[in-house]
Amino acid sequence: MERPKTIIRTLPYLFAATSQVGMTLAQALEHGGVVGVDLTLDRLMLYIRSIRANDAHRFMAFDDKNRLLAHFDPQQLFKRSGLRDAPAIDLATTADLTDPVVREALRIFSDKGAYGLADFKVAGMTYLATVDRQVARDGGAFFQLYAAPLSDFQGSLADAAGRSIPVALLIFFLTLPAIIYLARSISMPLAKLSKEAELIRAFELDDPIKLRSRVHEVNTLIRSMSGMKGTIREVSKFVPKALVKDILESESEVAVGGQTRRVSILFTDVKDFTPIVGAMSPDNLMAHMSEYFEHLASLIIRSNGTVDKFIGDAIFSFWNAPLAVARHEHVACMAALECRAASRRLNVQWVDKGLSAWHTRFGIHVGEAVLGNVGSSDRIDYTAVGDNVNIAARLEGLNKFYGSSILTSGLIADVCSDEFLFRHVDRSRPKGVDKPIDIFELLGTINGPDEFRVSPAIRKLVEDWDHVYEVYASQDWLRALDAIETFADDYPEDVLAGIYLDRVAGFLLEPPAESWDGIIRFSKK
Incomplete structure (x- = not known):
């Protein structure tokens, strides 16, 4: 022994005396001599078998010489060799093993050396394998x-899943009613709110939102949308609804400015x-004005008109x-x-209650006007301005002179005579208007609803008046006087005939200048 105190370990071998597998440990003594001990591997084999969960697990150890x-x-640890008469038992190597799983794990080891983890398939089954390198006390690997x-x-995961899935299903079915209730308490109000949003988008703002929810967040959303709907409804009382709708849809900033557009x-x-x-x-006056405006303005708005403003007892709309409105005239x-x-x-209704009747007069014109926002940075008004707006206002005022209720310009009569019956009233130049206009009275529809359709008697009146006006336009005042007197005899209640009788009688006494263009000029509104 050259190295005292160093323990020498033999490879496993078969003890001759007991036929057991083991190894010998020996150590040289410091003053000469050797001490040795034989160890069987029975307990090691028991330990190896104990760490295997089942027979499908493989465990083995081998040295750096395989x-x-x-x-x-x-039984796989040794192999027999030699002649039949003189057999020998040698330590087996990895090459002597026939187990396919071990052989595949060793093949990977021969390619890669020691490895942490590898997976492979043998006979259709997937295996995991590891080969770990260790160093013995004597320095050998x-x-x-x-x-x-x-x-x-x-398997343990599958078992856990198998146990947990039934429990989870039980919990799910037990809580399902609560889940459905909670889902419905959220989804149903949201579905109704979606419909309310569509109504707001369509500007149907009259009905308040009557929804409640036990979910705090949904209830907050309901209150917010209800407040928004109410605010838009109230704002629309001061601003044309069409304008508010246009602002909301365009998402543009409201700014001072305008554009020219043909409007009625x-x-x-x-x-x-x-x-x-x-x-x-004062209280009764305001109540009656509100009722009056509600009836008339609602009809204008329903026909896609824009109520610009209320001016005292007057309504200005277009x-x-x-x-855009098709055939707006x-x-x-x-x-x-x-x-x-x-x-x-x-x-x-008012007369039945002992109240005074309110007789409304109308003026209609069509033409270019400047439409847009006017005002200051904190107060903007959407309106229409221009000469044609002034003409419509003057036409309304001329009803007082001609004893009519609805006067229109010749431009309106030219466009709409296919559906409405008009009577040519005069050719005049109202105060504040820089050019003469033909004035017509709107009497009703030709083939419209019964309430607005003109009677045959009114049609006959217009035909007779057209003949009178033709004679009047010729400026033959004697013939004109005869024609008007005949018409007045047939229609004694006609106010316009009386106006023309007085006018023509005055022309007979004091004829107008030969250069007179037939235009009646008004010096007062």
Whole structure:
């Protein structure tokens, strides 16, 4: 022994005396001599078998020369060699092993050396294997191999899942009613709120939102949307709804500015309103004005008109702005007829209550106007301005002179005579208007609803008047006087005939200049 105190370990071998597998440990003594001990591997083999979960697990150890040091099957640790008469038992090597799982794990080891983890398939089953390198106390190296089916590692997870899934299903079914209730308590109000949002988008703002929810967040959303709907509804009382809708849809900033657009313009006014005001208390006056405006303005808005403003007892409105309106001239004429009928129905109710009737007069014109926002940085008004707006206002005022209720310009009559019956009233130049205009009276529809359709008698009146006006336009005052007197005899209640009788009689006494263009000029509004 050259190295005292160093322990020498032999490879495993078969003890001759006991036929057991073991190894010898020996150590040289410091003063000479050797001490040795034989150790059987029975307990090691028991330990190896104990760490295997089942027979499908493989465990073995081998040295750096591929000689087996331990094996899960002790019979595989040795191999027999030599002649039949003189057999020998040698330590087996990894090359002597036939187990396919071990051989595949060793193949990977021969390619890669020691490895932490590898997976492979044998006979359709997936295995996990590891080969770990260890260093013995005597400095020699050896390797440990362990292999087991992947399913053995997943089995515990599958068992846990098998136990937890029924419990989870039980909990799910027990809580399902609560889940459904909670989901419905959220989804149903949200579905109704979605419908409310569509109503707001369509500007149907009259009905309040009557929803409640036990969910705090949903209830907060309901209150917010209800407040928004109410705010838009209230703002629309001061600003044309079409304009508010256009602002909301365009998401643009409201700024001062305008554009030129062809619009049909309507002005209304109440006849002899000043005496009416003097005869009513302030509270009654405001209540009647609100009822009156509600009836007329609602008809204008329903026909896609824009109510620009209320001026005392007057209404200023127009069509084709800010939203485009097809055939807006016809729409304006129909709206005027509907407003006149609504005013007459309202008068019947008021007269039955002992109140004064309000007779409404209308003026309609069409033409270019500047539409847009005017005002200051904190107060903006959407309106229409221009000469054509002034003409519509003057036409309304001329009703007082001609004894009519709805006067229109010749431009309106030219466009709408296919559906409405007009009577040529005069050719005049109202005060504040820089050019003469032909004035017509709107009498009703030709083939419209019964309430607005002109009677055959009115058609006959217009035909007879057209003949009278033709003679008048020739400026043959004697013939004109005869024609008007004949017409007045046939229609004694006609106010316009009386006006023309006085006019022509005056022309006979004091004829107009030969250069007279037939235009009646007004010096007062």
